Amino acid sequence: MMQSPSTSAPPPPSVESRDLFEHSIPWTESPCFASLLEKAHLSDAEKDMLRSYARDGYIVLDFPAPDIDAVATEVSRLFAVTNLETRLQRRIQDAWKTCPLVRSVASNSGILDLLRLLYRRDPIPFQTLNFPVGTQQSTHSDTLHFHSVPHRFMCGVWLALEDIDAENGPLHIYPGSHRLPVWNMHDLGLPSGQEQYAAYEAALRALIQELGLQKKQVLLKKGQVLIWAANLLHGGEPILDVHRTRLSQVTHYFFSDCLYYTPMLSDPFLGNVAYRQITNILTGQRVPNMYHGVKIDAEAIRDLPPSVSMMSGSPSKRSPFLVRTLRRLRAHLIE
Numbered sequence: 001m002m003q004s005p006s007t008s009a010p011p012p013p014s015v016e017s018r019d020l021f022e023h024s025i026p027w028t029e030s031p032c033f034a035s036l037l038e039k040a041h042l043s044d045a046e047k048d049m050l051r052s053y054a055r056d057g058y059i060v061l062d063f064p065a066p067d068i069d070a071v072a073t074e075v076s077r078l079f080a081v082t083n084l085e086t087r088l089q090r091r092i093q094d095a096w097k098t099c100p101l102v103r104s105v106a107s108n109s110g111i112l113d114l115l116r117l118l119y120r121r122d123p124i125p126f127q128t129l130n131f132p133v134g135t136q137q138s139t140h141s142d143t144l145h146f147h148s149v150p151h152r153f154m155c156g157v158w159l160a161l162e163d164i165d166a167e168n169g170p171l172h173i174y175p176g177s178h179r180l181p182v183w184n185m186h187d188l189g190l191p192s193g194q195e196q197y198a199a200y201e202a203a204l205r206a207l208i209q210e211l212g213l214q215k216k217q218v219l220l221k222k223g224q225v226l227i228w229a230a231n232l233l234h235g236g237e238p239i240l241d242v243h244r245t246r247l248s249q250v251t252h253y254f255f256s257d258c259l260y261y262t263p264m265l266s267d268p269f270l271g272n273v274a275y276r277q278i279t280n281i282l283t284g285q286r287v288p289n290m291y292h293g294v295k296i297d298a299e300a301i302r303d304l305p306p307s308v309s310m311m312s313g314s315p316s317k318r319s320p321f322l323v324r325t326l327r328r329l330r331a332h333l334i335e
Contacts, residue, residue, distance in 0.1 A: 024150045026119050028054040029178070029229070046117065053118055057178030057232040060224055063159055064110030067101070068223040072161040072247050074101045079132045090135070096128045096281050103128075105159055106251040106281045111225070118227070119153060121255035125281040129250040134169015135236035138201045139208065143182045143231050146276070148258040149291065151182060154230040160220040161247035168246045169239035171218040171226065174208065178229040183207075184263040192267045192274075200264075204233065254278060257290045 027036050033054055037047055053059050078092055078099060096103040106125040115123035127146075146154050164170045181187070188203050190196040208215075217237060218226055228234060239246075254260055265274035278287045289296040 026152050026229070028118060029152055042117075050118070053227075053229070056175040058173055058175065058226060058228040060218070060220065060226050061114075063105075063108070063223050063225045065104070065108055067104075068159075068161065071101045071105060071159075071249070072222070074099060075130050075161055075247055075249065076132070076245075078130065090131060090133055092130045094128055095130050096125075102130065102249065103281060105249050111157060111227075114227070115155065115157075115253060115255075119155070119255050121153060121257065123253045123255055124278065124287055125251050125253050126260075126276075126278040126287070127252040128281070129252075131248050131250075132245050134239045134246045136169060136238055137236040139172070139174070139204055139233050139235040140201065141177075141183070141204075141231050141233055142252070144184060144200065144264045145262060146252060146254070146260070147182070147230070147263050148254060148260055150258060152230045153255040153258050155253050156226075156228050157251045157253065158218075158226040158228070159249045159251075160222055160224050161249065162222050162245065164218070164220045164246060164248070166217060166219065166237070167239075167241040168244040170220075170237050170246075172215050172235055172237050173218055173226075173228065174213045174233040175216055177213055177233040178231040180207075180211075180231065180233075182231055184266075186267065186269065192263075192265055192272070194264065197264070208233070251281075254287075257293070259289045259291055259296065260287070 027033055028050055030036060037050060040047070042050070049059060075095075078095055096106050106128050112123050142154060142156060143152070148154055158171065183200075183203070185192045185196055185200065188200060190199055207213075213233070220226065260276040260278050262274040262276060266272055275289060279285065280287050
């Protein structure tokens with residue numbers, strides 16, 4: 001005989017259950033964030049900042065270093081001596097490799113400590129972008145370009161190297177939009193690839209209009225930084241005064257113990273994942289892709305033939321590398 005369901009309320013989740021939501025997603029985006037914050041031993045100011053980041057998906061603060069003028073001068077020099085193609089692209093990627101001041105911004109200890117507080121994992125600066133003028137880039141989410149497993153362990157830190165106002169192409173953001181689902185190409189019914197990027201941008205414009213999201217211009221003083229969550233919708237405003245510069249530096253950070261990949265170039269349900277081989281700017285060393293505490297050889301996975309599936313097929317048809325990886329994962333999960 002079928003028993004009627006109990007009318008009593010289920011017991012509250014255990015501490016261990018809450019911990020699952022803490023470690024599988026940034027704690028500021030966890031459904032258990034309020035209870036996790038309540039038991040955290042932090043100052044009132046730190047808790048207020050965390051609540052703001054959880055609510056809005058960004059924070060603005062003063063950069064914790066005094067040498068902003070030196071960085072601005074050096075970045076201006078980089079664009080003066082660089083080649084014509086780079087000047088036309090209006091950006092220099094990974095100048096940290098040759099410019100110590102750019103590297104110092106990416107590895108600033110105050111920013112690293114703050115990111116540890118926001119994400120409860122060690123931050124890994126892996127890319128710098130320097131700009132002489134505004135990008136005027138369409139609204140997008142960084143999760144299409146950089147993402148991780150577990151999800152959302154990525155953020156951007158944007159440093160103003162001169163005053164940014166409405167005339168010289170400020171950033172714009174959509175506060176709170178980081179709480180939306182992560183939209184990749186396959187979520188929108190699009191094949192992977194750069195060729196579909198215009199369709200992705202159009203889909204985001206329609207989504208913003210449908211949800212009535214409110215755009216906010218980010219007007220910063222020289223030496224202020226914007227930190228934003230991976231899925232926060234953002235872009236560049238038009239440059240109204242074409243005679244002005246907008247010197248800035250963006251550093252993108254992943255966090256420890258994740259897989260790192262490029263969703264725009266991935267078709268995960270067809271077994272195609274564009275894994276990233278990232279370099280930690282702090283050490284100059286490659287960072288291993290990790291899955292449940294097991295180091296994954298992303299290059300070996302990438303080289304597997306398309307017919308090889310990670311989790312299907314008879315063992316006799318799997319590659320030796322695949323069998324070893326699955327055994328290591330199984331042993332680790334059983335421990």
